[in-house]
Amino acid sequence: MSLSVAMPDRRVRATAAVVVAAVLVVLSVVFACAVGAVHIPPGDVIDGLLDRSDPVTRQIVWQIRFPRALVAALVGANLGIAGVLLQGITRNPLGDPHILGFSAGAGVAAVGLLRVAPEVPLALVPAAAFGGALASAALVYALAWRGGISPVRFALAGVAVAALFTALSTALIATSKLFTQAALAFLAGGLYQRGWEHVHQVWPYTLVGGLIALIVADSLNVLALGDDVARGLGMRVERTRALLAALAAVLTGAAVAVVGLVAFVGLVVPHIARLLVGSDQRVVLPLSALLGALLLVLSDSIARVVVAPGEIPVGIITAIVGAPVLLILIRTRT
Amino acid sequence: MIEGTPLLEVRDLRHAFGGTPVLRGVSIALHAGEMTAIIGPNGSGKSTLLRIAGRLLKPQSGVARFDGRDAWSIAPREFARRVAFLPQAPEAPADLAVGELVARGRHPHRGLLGASSARDREAIERALTLAGVEGLRHRTVATLSGGERQRAWVALALAQEPDVLLLDEPTTYLDIGHQVELLSLLRRLNEEQGLTVLMVMHDLPQAAHYARRLVAIRAGEVVADGSPAEVLTEAQVEAVFGVAVRVYLDPESGVPVVAPVGR
Numbered sequence: 001m002s003l004s005v006a007m008p009d010r011r012v013r014a015t016a017a018v019v020v021a022a023v024l025v026v027l028s029v030v031f032a033c034a035v036g037a038v039h040i041p042p043g044d045v046i047d048g049l050l051d052r053s054d055p056v057t058r059q060i061v062w063q064i065r066f067p068r069a070l071v072a073a074l075v076g077a078n079l080g081i082a083g084v085l086l087q088g089i090t091r092n093p094l095g096d097p098h099i100l101g102f103s104a105g106a107g108v109a110a111v112g113l114l115r116v117a118p119e120v121p122l123a124l125v126p127a128a129a130f131g132g133a134l135a136s137a138a139l140v141y142a143l144a145w146r147g148g149i150s151p152v153r154f155a156l157a158g159v160a161v162a163a164l165f166t167a168l169s170t171a172l173i174a175t176s177k178l179f180t181q182a183a184l185a186f187l188a189g190g191l192y193q194r195g196w197e198h199v200h201q202v203w204p205y206t207l208v209g210g211l212i213a214l215i216v217a218d219s220l221n222v223l224a225l226g227d228d229v230a231r232g233l234g235m236r237v238e239r240t241r242a243l244l245a246a247l248a249a250v251l252t253g254a255a256v257a258v259v260g261l262v263a264f265v266g267l268v269v270p271h272i273a274r275l276l277v278g279s280d281q282r283v284v285l286p287l288s289a290l291l292g293a294l295l296l297v298l299s300d301s302i303a304r305v306v307v308a309p310g311e312i313p314v315g316i317i318t319a320i321v322g323a324p325v326l327l328i329l330i331r332t333r334t
Numbered sequence: 335m336i337e338g339t340p341l342l343e344v345r346d347l348r349h350a351f352g353g354t355p356v357l358r359g360v361s362i363a364l365h366a367g368e369m370t371a372i373i374g375p376n377g378s379g380k381s382t383l384l385r386i387a388g389r390l391l392k393p394q395s396g397v398a399r400f401d402g403r404d405a406w407s408i409a410p411r412e413f414a415r416r417v418a419f420l421p422q423a424p425e426a427p428a429d430l431a432v433g434e435l436v437a438r439g440r441h442p443h444r445g446l447l448g449a450s451s452a453r454d455r456e457a458i459e460r461a462l463t464l465a466g467v468e469g470l471r472h473r474t475v476a477t478l479s480g481g482e483r484q485r486a487w488v489a490l491a492l493a494q495e496p497d498v499l500l501l502d503e504p505t506t507y508l509d510i511g512h513q514v515e516l517l518s519l520l521r522r523l524n525e526e527q528g529l530t531v532l533m534v535m536h537d538l539p540q541a542a543h544y545a546r547r548l549v550a551i552r553a554g555e556v557v558a559d560g561s562p563a564e565v566l567t568e569a570q571v572e573a574v575f576g577v578a579v580r581v582y583l584d585p586e587s588g589v590p591v592v593a594p595v596g597r
Contacts, residue, residue, distance in 0.1 A: 010431075222441050228421035231390045233494070234414030234442035279427035280434065 014283040017276045021290035025073060028297040032069035033061050035305050063195065071194040071258060072300040072314070073293035074202040076265055078255040080292020081213050083266030084273075084285050085248040088220040089241045090155040096267035097133075097252035100158025103263075104165035105136020106256040111169045111183040115176055122182065126201070126257035129186070133256055136161055137249030141242070149241055189260040189315030191300050198258045205254035206289075212247055213285055220244070220281035262315045264322030265292050271329055295321065339402045341366045341530055342417070342498055344387055347396035349379075356382045358554040359396075364532055366497065369524040371535040371545035373565075375575050379554040380534045381422070381502055387532065388419035388500045400498075414442035418491035422502040426475045432486045433471035436461055439493025458493050464523065465489035481512030485519065492523070499523070501533040505540070513537070517544040538592045542566055550574045566590040 033045040040048065040057060047053035048061030079097065087095035097103050109132025110125050141149065143157035173183050185192075219240050222230045230237050255262070273287040299317040306312060340363035349357040356379045364370060364387075372380045385391040386398050389405045398405040400416060418439075426435055439461065440454045462468040465488045475483060484504060491499055504520070505513040521544055523529040535541040541548055542562035550558040550565050552574045558565040563583075571579045571592055578595040 218441070218444075222438055224427055225435075225438065226421065226425055228385075228390060228419070229424050229490075231410070232388060232414060232419035232421070232491075233438065234409075234411035236410055278429045 010278055014277045014280070014287075017273075018283065018287050018290065021287055021294065025290050025293045025297065028294050028301075029066070029069045029073060032072070032297050032301045033065040035301055036060075036065060037308055067196045067199050068191055068194050068300070069297050071198045071202060072191055072296040074199065074206045075255040075259050075262065076269075076292035076294070076296030077206050077210065077289040078202070078251040078292070079262060079265040079296070080269040080273075080288035080290075081210060081285060082248040082251045082255075083268075083292075084270045084281065084288045085213065085220070085244045085251075086266070087270050088223060088281060089244050089248075090151045090158075091224065092151060092155045093271065094267065095155065096264075097248060098261065098263045098266060099162060100155065101140050101161030101163075101165060102133050102137045102158075102249055102252045103256050103261045104162040104169070105139070106130070106133040106253060107169045107187055107261050108132060108165040108172070109135070110186045110260075111172045114183045114186075115172045125182070125186065129260075130253040130257040133253035134249050136165060137245060137252075141245055148238055154245075185313065186260040187315075188313030189256075189262040189318075190303070190311065190313040191259055192311055194258065202254050202258050205251060209247060209251045209254070210286075210289055213251075214282070216240070216244060216247075217281040217285045220285075224279065224281070260313075260315065262296065262318055264318045264326070265295055268322040268326050268329075269295060271326065275329060338365065340364055340399070341401060342387055342532065343399040344383065344393075345397050345399070347383065347386055347393045347398070349382055349386065349391070349394050349396075351382075356554055357386075357393075357396075360551065360554065360556055361396075362387075362549055362556065362559070364498070364530060366530055367524070367528055368547060369521060369531045369545050370547040370549060371533050371541040372549045372551060373535055373538060373541050373574070374551040378551050378574075380551060383551065384419075384500055384502055384532070384534050388417060389413050390419060411442040414494060414496075416496055417498045417500065418494045418496035419500045420487055420491050420502065420504060422504075422506055424487055428474065428476035430475050431472055432467055432475065432478070432489070433458070433462070435475060435486055436467075436471075436489045436493050439490040442494060457495055461489045461492035464492050464527065465519065479512070480508050481515055484508060484512070484516055488516070488519065496529070498530040498532065501531070503534050503536060505535070505537065513540060520544065538566065538571070542589050542592070543587070562590055563588075566592055 030042050030045050034040050034042055038060060040061065044053055044057055045061055048057045049066060051058060082097045083095065086097060086100055087093060106129040109128040113120055113125060113128040140158045140161050144154040169187060219235060222233055222235055223240065227237050269292045270284060270288045272291055273284045277283045277287060295318060299321055300314045303312045303314045303317045342364040345361045347357045347360040360383055372383060374380050386393045389398065392406060400408060400413065405413060437458050440450060440457060443454060462471055465485045467482065467485050467489050470478065470482060478486060505516055508516060517540060520531055524531050548562050548565040549556060550570065557574055558570045566581055568579055568581050579592050580595055582591045584591050
């Protein structure tokens with residue numbers, strides 16, 4: 001009977017999915033380096049990366065497009081992992097740093113800073129965004145706390161905080177006499193002029209956060225069985241949930257600090273991953289990191305080329321790509 | 335009476351939810367090898383008592399002990415290697431295979447990275463076999479019948495290799511055939527594997543048939559504690575549940591059979 005091979009088959013599929021996703025991420029980065037105002041054939045992209053090309057190609061590939069694609073990949077990975085963590089701790093398919101107010105906190109902090117002190121060096125905006133994400137995550141957690149966190153309360157508190165901070169950001173911009181281009185750009189999210197310095201800002205978070213997430217993925221599996229079963233299996237449920245929420249907040253904060261608010265990646269990517277490989281978080285987690293990277297690298301490539309020489313904020317592309325994917329999943333899964 | 339240190343013991347438990355007292359001074363000692371059922375009406379504090387005994391809930395007053403030690407002085411994983419707890423109607427991701435579900439029972443035995451050892455695989459195999467679900471290991475939880483699902487959860491608890499198994503109304507959503515099947519399984523584990531069993535039960539005839547000791551609680555207090563024949567008297571059942579009943583002794587087993595008296 002075919003059922004008898006279900007488990008080995010699933011393991012093969014999981015490995016295959018992760019390998020294929022990793023290959024696609026590499027190809028998407030090459031693609032991102034190839035497209036743009038100057039088209040560079042993939043072969044020349046490789047030469048450019050390896051410093052075997054002419055100086056102009058080298059300049060475009062190595063100094064502009066490659067670091068920008070790397071930022072997109074790292075940020076996408078962060079958001080994908082954060083989505084898995086938040087969907088795990090809320091046991092809610094709508095768990096996502098955007099929906100649960102983590103990003104909205106970053107938004108209101110960044111916009112508030114630009115509003116209160118328009119002359120502030122733009123370099124301070126990422127720090128404000130990072131702090132805002134952490135602070136609003138802590139606020140959501142505190143609001144959901146009543147002798148313990150219930151996943152439902154956590155989700156509802158997050159939605160409330162998201163609504164409040166989004167309204168606040170909009171109000172700050174709407175009542176501003178200046179047209180705060182920087183604030184709007186931050187809220188829509190984008191990778192315009194992102195380069196190596198931004199790569200260096202994000203990668204430690206992606207690497208360390210990703211490794212910790214992989215280590216704790218098994219606790220997400222245990223948590224999926226419900227609080228009582230998890231406690232019965234010896235898990236300190238509240239402590240684990242707090243750790244996972246903090247990790248999601250740090251990954252989100254590091255991501256939004258660099259690219260602004262990018263919707264839908266954290267929401268959609270874990271669902272696609274689960275659809276492909278099932279609910280084992282030890283597989284869903286790395287796959288979501290890769291698919292998040294893939295989605296954001298491709299979305300950013302689209303954002304750069306469709307209205308060239310202008311750019312569409314990448315947050316809009318991820319929403320345009322992400323929303324239909326989510327709808328298709330909802331309609332075909334059930 | 336049984337001598338020695340009780341395996342699981344609660345003393346003078348008092349607990350309230352939102353100012354409403356649920357337990358008002360409950361003491362129970364459970365010795366190794368027992369198969370005991372807690373009975374009582376809805377809201378009498380049975381589940382709270384079980385949760386405190388299983389270290390899921392810290393009592394507001396009183397102590398919970400395991401093997402003579404304060405349960406809360408024992409690390410959670412260590413406790414989980416000795417005591418397994420199955421809540422009422424647990425839920426698992428629908429696409430989870432039975433084998434994977436049962437493997438999660440090894441959580442308290444695993445290190446930080448969650449790598450599974452040969453020892454883990456052995457325990458999982460044993461648990462699958464003991465619970466009679468080894469043939470279902472590749473089936474997903476969603477495709478199981480209620481009875482199969484409940485046995486899969488028992489297998490998860492067995493994979494913990496506990497000394498004590500606590501169950502909160504394990505037969506609630508099962509038809510009578512699957513109820514009997516599950517309770518027979520628990521009795522077999524008790525008799526053949528020496529597993530100590532404490533379960534909250536609703537069904538009095540089954541509690542009487544499968545448990546060797548019944549603890550009846552009402553409004554947060556123990557009102558009767560002893561063998562089924564001692565506890566299930568007409569007067570005591572009426573006092574606990576507030577219904578008039580007639581109690582017969584089953585001619586074959588000598589176990590009391592409780593029948594409500596209609597009006």
